[in-house]
Amino acid sequence: MTSANRTQVTLVRETTPGVTPTTPRMRKVRMTGESLQYGPTYVDSEEIRDDRMLGDPIKTNQASSGGLNGEISYPDDGSPLSEILMSAFESVWVNTPQFFNDGVADSIITDAGTTASTYAVASGGAAVKVGMLVRASGFGQAANNQVFRASASTGTTIVGAAGLVAEAAPPGTAKLKVVGFAGVAGDITALVDGLGSTALDFTTLGLVVGQWIKVGGGADITQFAFLVTAGAKARAAAYARVTAIAAQKLTLDNLPSGWAADAGTGKTIWAFFGDQIKNGVLPNSVTIERGFLGQPVPSYIVNIGMQANTFNVDMQSGDKLKWQATFTGLGGSIGTVPLDASPDPVTTGVVMAANANVGRLGVNQVQLGAPNWAKGFSIQINNNLRTLDAVDSDAPVAINDGECTVTGKVTTYFGSATEVQAFYNGTPRPINSRISKNGQALIFQVPRAVYRGGGNPQATAKNTDVMADFDYQASQDVVTNAHVLLDRLEYVE
Secondary structure (H helix, E strand, O other), X not given: OOOHHHEEEEEEEOOEOOEOOOOOOOEEOOOOEEOOEEEEEEEOOOOOOOOOOOOOOEEEEEEEEEEEEEEOOOOOOXXXXXXXXXXXXXXXXXXXXXXXXXXXXXXXXXXXXXXXXXXXXXXXXXXXXXXXXXXXXXXXXXXHOEEEEOOEEOOOEXXXXXXXXXXXXXXXXXXXXXXXXXXXXXXXXXXXXXXXXOOOOHHHOOOOOOOXXXXXXXXXXXXXXXXXXXXXXXXXXXXXXXXXXXXXXXXXXXXXXXXXXXOOXXXXXXXXXXXXXXXXXXXXXXXXXXXXXXXXXXXXXXXXXXXXXXXXXXXXXXXXXXXXXXXXXXXXXXXXXXXXXXXXXXXXXXXXXXXXXXXXXXXXXXXXXXXXXEEEEEEEEEOOOEEEOOOOOOOOOEEEOOOOXXXXXXXXXXXXXXXXXXXXXXXOEEEEEEEEEOXXXXXXXXXXXXXXXXXXXXXXXXXXXXXXXXXXXXXXXXXXXXXXXXXXXOOOO
């Protein structure tokens, strides 16, 4: 016998669906439960027998399927949750420039500080543009871990850091990651509908329409005066969405409450942005292995060609934020030798929760608040996958995808007619939710949704609150060309 508490789940991305990479680098999955399965299917003979008996079942096929569920923490690049999201979105993350030694010292990042203000990289340094904010972390010398504005770059150098200490062989944990942008003193201004600049060229930063930014750093000098005056809560909520990008103007919507024009006099304004993924047409499959480590000789069950058919995100007041994925796969096996005897450990990001970490649930560019406070929000992606069977194969030979259907629910207190009227009229509503914890943020958005059900406030009993639940469905947003998007900001202040 074995215990669920001794169950290990690992996964790796496949290059070819149904083919586990040679000597795969498996990564442990953080989960709260699993329902994965692999096994044969049988039919019975239709023969009529005079002894009223039945012959052995006849094996026809075998298949992999099932689910994983867990709690939401920051999905580090390459982590299992990041890979599952890629499979669910049928797309890839568009990452800001990053350089990571990933366990191998002196490999991607080859020096810090030997040349003043300079980090050396093996290649790709020119992707870091002047004005980008770069976060350096994981270096052996404490002074080399900092956030700085890039002042120059080449293919092998990134320049702009201050006070570096020579480190000729940065460790395997060393990382450089673009986390935002910054102006020189007095350059970036707050406009009534976004940000302006004189020197900084916003078109060089890799931003895209539909992406979210967070305005202002932790130091007062990096933040507009009106937000400093407004206090810590307003500063933490200073997020907005990009709607247009010109050389000297970044047009924004979903601006925070109290946003105002500000010349930014004497300020070196910082703004943070991150990676983004949106629904697409690029199927991504993974190999998933379960290890039952409580057995005297552990058994390992492998599911191959696993693609996320559905992916759910659930945010309910008073609870942890949860995810659930169901998979459709191609085949599998069982054995006593793991695919990777030393899989990468689980990520260490803390679990995020409603209330404490959900900073915003916005509808129609306004945060839901008095009198229609939000109590819950969910998103479900359904890829409508189907397996293809061939008469000469005992396992599915391929998986075809269908429509990307995105649905969910918004639950609010019934304080006014606004959202109910939108339901009656079929008025499209952009919906977004921001989650932040420990200097990292996630922003889910459904840029065009129509309420298709619910929307019927009812007084069900005395001493209860009248609620309004709205079941929505996403449709194509022509601006972002998406049903659903997710931004992950690895570092904010």
